[in-house]
Amino acid sequence: MNLIEQTLATLRYILDSRAIVTGGAINPRHHTDWSHYGPTCPNVLLLPRTTEEVSKMLRICNTHKQPVVPQGGMTGLAGGSVPRAGDIALSLEHMAGIEEIDAAAATMTVLAGTRLETIQQAAAEAGFLFPLDLEARGSCQIGGNIATNAGGNSVIRYGMTRDQVLGLEVVLADGRVLNLMNKMIKNNTGYDLKQCFIGSEGTLGVITRAVLKLQPLPGHVTTAMCALPDYANAVQLLRALQKRIGTPQAYEVMWPAFYQIGVEWSGHAAPLPSDKPLYVLFESTGSGEALEALLADARGTGDVTDAVVAASPLQARQLWKVREATREFSARFSPLSFDLSLPMGEIDAFIQDCQQQLDSRFPGHHTLYFGHIDDSSLHVTIDLNSLPEPSPVDALNDLIYTAVGGRKGSVSAEHGIGALKRNYLHHSVTPEAMDVMRQLKQTFDPNGILNPGKVIA
Amino acid sequence: MNLIEQTLATLRYILDSRAIVTGGAINPRHHTDWSHYGPTCPNVLLLPRTTEEVSKMLRICNTHKQPVVPQGGMTGLAGGSVPRAGDIALSLEHMAGIEEIDAAAATMTVLAGTRLETIQQAAAEAGFLFPLDLEARGSCQIGGNIATNAGGNSVIRYGMTRDQVLGLEVVLADGRVLNLMNKMIKNNTGYDLKQCFIGSEGTLGVITRAVLKLQPLPGHVTTAMCALPDYANAVQLLRALQKRIGTPQAYEVMWPAFYQIGVEWSGHAAPLPSDKPLYVLFESTGSGEALEALLADARGTGDVTDAVVAASPLQARQLWKVREATREFSARFSPLSFDLSLPMGEIDAFIQDCQQQLDSRFPGHHTLYFGHIDDSSLHVTIDLNSLPEPSPVDALNDLIYTAVGGRKGSVSAEHGIGALKRNYLHHSVTPEAMDVMRQLKQTFDPNGILNPGKVIA
Numbered sequence: 062m063n064l065i066e067q068t069l070a071t072l073r074y075i076l077d078s079r080a081i082v083t084g085g086a087i088n089p090r091h092h093t094d095w096s097h098y099g100p101t102c103p104n105v106l107l108l109p110r111t112t113e114e115v116s117k118m119l120r121i122c123n124t125h126k127q128p129v130v131p132q133g134g135m136t137g138l139a140g141g142s143v144p145r146a147g148d149i150a151l152s153l154e155h156m157a158g159i160e161e162i163d164a165a166a167a168t169m170t171v172l173a174g175t176r177l178e179t180i181q182q183a184a185a186e187a188g189f190l191f192p193l194d195l196e197a198r199g200s201c202q203i204g205g206n207i208a209t210n211a212g213g214n215s216v217i218r219y220g221m222t223r224d225q226v227l228g229l230e231v232v233l234a235d236g237r238v239l240n241l242m243n244k245m246i247k248n249n250t251g252y253d254l255k256q257c258f259i260g261s262e263g264t265l266g267v268i269t270r271a272v273l274k275l276q277p278l279p280g281h282v283t284t285a286m287c288a289l290p291d292y293a294n295a296v297q298l299l300r301a302l303q304k305r306i307g308t309p310q311a312y313e314v315m316w317p318a319f320y321q322i323g324v325e326w327s328g329h330a331a332p333l334p335s336d337k338p339l340y341v342l343f344e345s346t347g348s349g350e351a352l353e354a355l356l357a358d359a360r361g362t363g364d365v366t367d368a369v370v371a372a373s374p375l376q377a378r379q380l381w382k383v384r385e386a387t388r389e390f391s392a393r394f395s396p397l398s399f400d401l402s403l404p405m406g407e408i409d410a411f412i413q414d415c416q417q418q419l420d421s422r423f424p425g426h427h428t429l430y431f432g433h434i435d436d437s438s439l440h441v442t443i444d445l446n447s448l449p450e451p452s453p454v455d456a457l458n459d460l461i462y463t464a465v466g467g468r469k470g471s472v473s474a475e476h477g478i479g480a481l482k483r484n485y486l487h488h489s490v491t492p493e494a495m496d497v498m499r500q501l502k503q504t505f506d507p508n509g510i511l512n513p514g515k516v517i518a
Numbered sequence: 519m520n521l522i523e524q525t526l527a528t529l530r531y532i533l534d535s536r537a538i539v540t541g542g543a544i545n546p547r548h549h550t551d552w553s554h555y556g557p558t559c560p561n562v563l564l565l566p567r568t569t570e571e572v573s574k575m576l577r578i579c580n581t582h583k584q585p586v587v588p589q590g591g592m593t594g595l596a597g598g599s600v601p602r603a604g605d606i607a608l609s610l611e612h613m614a615g616i617e618e619i620d621a622a623a624a625t626m627t628v629l630a631g632t633r634l635e636t637i638q639q640a641a642a643e644a645g646f647l648f649p650l651d652l653e654a655r656g657s658c659q660i661g662g663n664i665a666t667n668a669g670g671n672s673v674i675r676y677g678m679t680r681d682q683v684l685g686l687e688v689v690l691a692d693g694r695v696l697n698l699m700n701k702m703i704k705n706n707t708g709y710d711l712k713q714c715f716i717g718s719e720g721t722l723g724v725i726t727r728a729v730l731k732l733q734p735l736p737g738h739v740t741t742a743m744c745a746l747p748d749y750a751n752a753v754q755l756l757r758a759l760q761k762r763i764g765t766p767q768a769y770e771v772m773w774p775a776f777y778q779i780g781v782e783w784s785g786h787a788a789p790l791p792s793d794k795p796l797y798v799l800f801e802s803t804g805s806g807e808a809l810e811a812l813l814a815d816a817r818g819t820g821d822v823t824d825a826v827v828a829a830s831p832l833q834a835r836q837l838w839k840v841r842e843a844t845r846e847f848s849a850r851f852s853p854l855s856f857d858l859s860l861p862m863g864e865i866d867a868f869i870q871d872c873q874q875q876l877d878s879r880f881p882g883h884h885t886l887y888f889g890h891i892d893d894s895s896l897h898v899t900i901d902l903n904s905l906p907e908p909s910p911v912d913a914l915n916d917l918i919y920t921a922v923g924g925r926k927g928s929v930s931a932e933h934g935i936g937a938l939k940r941n942y943l944h945h946s947v948t949p950e951a952m953d954v955m956r957q958l959k960q961t962f963d964p965n966g967i968l969n970p971g972k973v974i975a
Contacts, residue, residue: 165753165863166894212704221704224681233954240948244861245894247669247678247931249717250946251973252955256713260706277760296622303734307764404701406622437623437702474704489707491697497690498709504961516708 065104065147068125072107075117082106090135091150095197098140098481103130103150110155112230112238112269118151119267119510120236126508131263133205134176136197138400139479141209141262141515153204156269162187166244167275168227173204173268180273189275192219196388204268210260212475216436218308219276221475222259228272229255234506242272257501262477263512265505282310282344283352284377287359288337288367292409295341297364299435305355306347308435313384315340316412316430323383326393332380333367342384384431387440395445397454399461402437402474414464415441422460423448438474462488478516486517522561522604525582529564532574539563547592548607552654555597555938560587560607567612569687569695569726576724576967577693579606583965588720590662591633593654595857596936598666598719598972610661613726619644623701624732625684630661630725637730646732649676653845661725667717669932673893675765676733678932679716685729686712691963699729714958719934720969722962739767739801740809741834744816745794745824749866752798754821756892762812763804765892770841772797773869773887780840783850789837790824799841841888844897852902854911856918859894859931871921872898879917880905895931919945935973943974 083105093100109115122129132142132152144150157174178198184191195213211222228243241255258266289295295314302309320340324331345352359365371377390396403411412430419426427447432439445452462472466488498517540562550557566572579586589599589609601607614631635655641648652670668679685700698712715723746752752771759766777797781788802809816822828834847853860868869887876883884904889896902909919929923945955974
C-alpha cells in the first residue's frame with residue numbers, strides 16, 4: 062500500500078464510512094474556490110460531524126504525514142482552500158449550526174461550518190447585529206471567515222473578523238483539541254492563543270467552533286453621495302462625519318473612471334455630474350438634519366462641491382447601484398483585480414504612481430479604482446480586454462505589487478495569501494518576519510500536514 | 519568569573535557605559551511594581567537608547583543564558599516586571615518620544631518608553647483621542663501597556679490596548695529585530711505576528727516601537743447616575759443606550775455596599791437614596807434631550823427607579839467621586855482586591871456565589887463589588903481589617919478564583935498574570951492551552967532568558 066492507501070485504510074477502520082468520500086463521488090465544488098485557481102480533485106474528502114472526528118482524522122493524517130486541506134464555503138479568492146493532487150480535503154460543511162445566543166453577554170456560539178448569512182439572520186432575530194458582511198455571505202462559512210480574517214463591508218465601523226471573535230475551539234495538526242472558548246472582552250490570562258489561528262488560512266490548526274461578539278442593531282441610516290475636489294477633501298469629510306455624527310457604516314471612495322462605468326451600467330441617470338475629480342458614497346447613522354447641516358458646512362469649506370442625500374430606500378439603492386458595478390466586472394470585463402491596502406494618506410499618491418507607470422508601459426489600459434480608505438483598503442481593477450494579447454498578467458502584478466511595497470502597503474488587504482499571492486508576500490513582509498512565520502508553522506505543525514504550500518512557501 | 523560577571527564584561531565591552539548601572543546606583547523604583555511584590559534589586563540595570571542597543575543587549579544575554587526582566591513604568595499590579603535575584607533589568611525609559619503623528623491615517627508612531635499621558639496629550643493637540651486610559655497614566659509607559667494588554671476605563675467603547683495597536687517593532691530573545699510596523703487596518707499578509715507579543719508580559723520579546731490607532735475626539739458627554747431594581751435592568755439599560763444613543767464612554771455598575779462607602783467618603787450628599795439594590799454611573803455621548811427621553815422610558819418600564827443627570831461639570835465630578843472611592847481603598851482599608859471577568863450574564867450570580875460562601879466561611883467580612891460589566895470585568899475588594907488575624911489571604915484567593923473558574927470566568931481581566939497569579943491560571947486556562955503556551959515560549963525564547971518565572975511556571 063502507498064501512503065494515501067495506508068492513511069485511507071486507517072481512516073476507514075476508525076471512522077463512520079459516511080465521513081469518507083473518494084474519487085468521482087467528490088463534488089466538484091471541493092476542487093477550487095471562487096478564484097478558479099487550478100481546480101484539482103482531492104484524493105479523499107473527509108466530512109466530520111464532530112470535533113472528536115476532526116481530532117481523529119488529523120491524528121491519523123499526522124501519523125502518516127498526509128497533507129490535509131481544510132475547506133469551508135470555497136468562496137476564497139486566493140486559492141487557500143484548493144487541493145493539490147494527493148491532498149486530503151477536510152470540509153467542515155457538516156459541522157453547521159448555532160449552539161447558543163447569550164443575549165446578556167451579547168455573544169453567539171457557532172459551529173465552524175455555519176454559513177455567514179445564517180449567523181446574520183439569527184443575530185437579527187435576537188435583536189442584535191453580527192456586523193461581518195461580504196458578498197459571499199450566502200455561501201461562505203464562519204470557520205473560513207475566521208481562518209482568513211475576512212474583511213468586507215463593515216470594517217470601517219466594526220473592524221475585521223478578528224475583532225468579532227471572542228473564543229475559538231481549534232484542532233491542532235496532531236489531533237489535540239484546544240478549547241479557547243470565551244465570552245469575555247477583558248481576559249488577560251496568558252498568551253491570547255486564538256490570535257495565532259485567526260487569519261492563518263488553515264495552516265496552523267482547524268477551527269471547529271467559535272464564540273462571536275454581537276453588536277447593537279444600528280438605528281436609522283441615511284445614504285448620501287458627494288462629489289469632492291480632491292482626495293484630501295475625502296479624508297476631511299470622513300473626519301467631520303466621525304466627529305459630528307459618528308463613524309459611518311460605509312464610506313466608499315470612487316475615482317472618476319469607476320464612477321462613470323458605475324453610472325453607465327446602473328441604468329439610472331447620473332446622481333451627480335460625471336466630470337468631478339472624486340466621488341464618495343456613504344451611510345451615516347444619526348438624524349437627517351445633522352447630516353444636512355454637516356453637508357452645508359462642507360460645501361462652505363469647499364470639501365464637497367455637490368451632494369445628494371437619498372430621500373427614500375429606493376433612491377439609496379440607486380446610489381449603491383453605482384458602487385456595485387464591481388458585481389458585473391467578470392461579465393463585462395476581463396478583470397485583473399487587486400485587493401490592496403495602503404496607509405490612508407498614501408492612497409491618492411499610490412494611484413498617481415500606478416497611472417503614470419501603467420500609462421507609460423501599457424498605453425490604452427483601462428484601470429478602475431475604488432476603496433473604503435478609512436480601513437486602508439483600495440481595490441484596483443485592470444480590464445485585460447484593454448490590452449493586447451497575450452495578457453501581460455505577470456508584468457502587471459509586478460508593477461502593482463512593487464508600487465504597493467514602495468509605499469509600505471499590503472499586497473493583501475482582506476483576501477489573504479493562499480496559493481496565489483505567496484510570491485508577492487515579500488513586498489509587505491520582512492525576511493525576519495517570514496522566518497518567524499516559518500518558526501510558528503514548525504511549532505504548530507511540525508510534519509507540515511496542514512494546508513502545505515499555502516501562505517508560506 | 520561567574521555567569522553574571524562574564525555577561526557584564528561583554529556588555530561593558532560592547533556598550534556605552536552610561537547604558538549600564540549596577541549595585542547601589544540602581545534606583546529602587548526598579549525593585550518592584552505597584553503591587554509591592556517582593557522588592558529585589560536586579561544585578562544590573564540596562565538603559566538602552568536605541569533598538570540596536572536593545573538588540574545587542576539581548577544577543578549578549580542570550581549567549582550567556584542570562585535572565586532579563588523588561589521594565590516599563592513599573593505600575594503593574596501582578597509583579598510582572600519585578601526582578602528576581604540575579605536578573606538583569608532592561609528598562610525602556612530612555613527610549614521615549616513620539617516619532618510621528620499621521621493625521622491622514624489617524625496614527626501615532628511612538629517609542630516604547632513614552633508615557634501614556636504624553637501620548638494622550640499629543641493626540642488631543644492633534645485633534646484626536648487616544649482612548650487607552652488608566653489611573654497610572656502619568657507613570658506607565660506604552661511599551662508596558664502593550665506588553666500587558668492593559669484595559670482601563672474606555673474598554674467598553676474602544677476595546678483593550680490590543681485594539682489600539684496597528685504595528686510593532688519587537689526585539690527577540692536572540693537579538694533579531696522584528697519590524698511589524700504597519701499603519702493599515704486591513705492587512706492580511708500571513709500570520710499577524712504582533713498579536714503574539716501583545717499581552718505576553720515581556721516573556722516572548724521586548725517591544726521597542728509601536729504604531730497606535732487614533733480615534734476622533736468624542737462630542738459632548740453627559741454624566742448620569744441611576745438606581746435600578748436588579749442586575750438584569752442594568753443590562754437592559756445598557757442595551758437601550760447602545761441602540762438609541764450609542765455605546766456609552768463609561769458604564770460603572772456599583773453594588774450597594776460599594777455605593778454606600780463611596781457616598782460616605784465623597785463628602786457630598788448622596789445623589790440617590792442609599793437603600794437601592796444597584797447603581798450605575800455612565801457617560802453618554804449624544805444630546806441631553808435624547809438621554810432624558812431614554813431615562814423617562816426606562817422609568818416607565820421599571821428598568822430605572824431613580825436617576826440624576828449632571829447639570830454641570832462640577833456635578834459630574836461629584837458623581838464620579840462616588841465611584842472613585844477605589845482610590846482611597848489602600849489608605850482606609852487593608853484591601854485584598856481581585857481583577858476578574860465573567861460572562862456578562864453571570865456577574866450577578868457570581869456575586870451571590872461569593873457572598874454566600876464568604877458569609878458562611880468568613881462571617882463579618884466586608885466585601886465590595888463594582889464592575890464595568892459590558893467589557894465583562896468585575897472588581898471585588900475584601901477589607902482584611904474586617905477579618906481576624908492572621909489574614910486568610912490564601913483561603914480567600916482560593917475561594918474567589920475557584921468561584922470564577924466555576925462560571926468560566928477569568929482570573930485576570932486586565933492586570934495580567936505576572937508572578938502573582940501564576941498559581942491561579944489553571945482556573946481559566948485548560949492544560950492543553952498551557953502546553954501550547956509553553957511551546958510558544960520555547961519557540962520565541964529557547965534559552966528561557968526573557969522574564970523567566972512570569973506568566974507560565
